[in-house]
Amino acid sequence: MKNYLFPNRYKTISGWVFYIAIVTGFYCWSMDFFDEFLVVPVPDLFGQTGGQNGILDELFTIIIIVSGLIHCFSKEKIEDELISKIRLDSLIWSLYVNYGLVILATILIYDFLYFTALVYNLFTILLFFNFKLRYNLYKHYKS
Amino acid sequence: MKNTMKLHRVKQNMTQDDVAQRLGVSRQTINSIENNKYFPSLELGLKLARIFNCKVDELFSLD
Numbered sequence: 001m002k003n004y005l006f007p008n009r010y011k012t013i014s015g016w017v018f019y020i021a022i023v024t025g026f027y028c029w030s031m032d033f034f035d036e037f038l039v040v041p042v043p044d045l046f047g048q049t050g051g052q053n054g055i056l057d058e059l060f061t062i063i064i065i066v067s068g069l070i071h072c073f074s075k076e077k078i079e080d081e082l083i084s085k086i087r088l089d090s091l092i093w094s095l096y097v098n099y100g101l102v103i104l105a106t107i108l109i110y111d112f113l114y115f116t117a118l119v120y121n122l123f124t125i126l127l128f129f130n131f132k133l134r135y136n137l138y139k140h141y142k143s
Numbered sequence: 144m145k146n147t148m149k150l151h152r153v154k155q156n157m158t159q160d161d162v163a164q165r166l167g168v169s170r171q172t173i174n175s176i177e178n179n180k181y182f183p184s185l186e187l188g189l190k191l192a193r194i195f196n197c198k199v200d201e202l203f204s205l206d
Contacts, residue, residue, distance in 0.1 A: 078167070078168060078169040080167070080168035080169055080172050081168070081172075081183065081184055081187060082168070082169070082171075082172040082175060082181050083169070083172075085181070140171050140175075141169075141171055143171050143174055143175060143180075
């Protein structure tokens, strides 16, 4: 049956890249490095940057999303129908939790801080899904 | 749903690992099916019946 999963050989390397990029990206963000490094001309569609922008944050965003997706959606060594069910259940759970948090943020957080929460939200869905999937797989393999 | 998979497996002198390897699934999946934690798809049910030389409704039945 056709599925949209990546080969198992990408699972480990993408996991390392994902977590290292998250930690490094968060460190760079908290130290305010993003505007200082890799300042290059960018194709600015709406004229907000004056044609120049530090692209470190864009690089981290793309690396985290791509590696996170590959890590979460790589096949297990034996990818059977129960693993597919565990993956689907984990995805549903993480969507509920993630959008529950978005609703909470919408009610409780305002102004610029709300947009910061939404930026976090880009990555939390991958993190929640990954944690839940790994935990459920751990329980499955232990049985 | 309940099943008599363990009974059939023991009768055929097979381990969970043997069944798993023949079906291309993990041993834990066979264990989950035997313990009624997971109900297999029709395809997997038919394959199990073929391995145990029985009909699907001998393997699986409604409570």
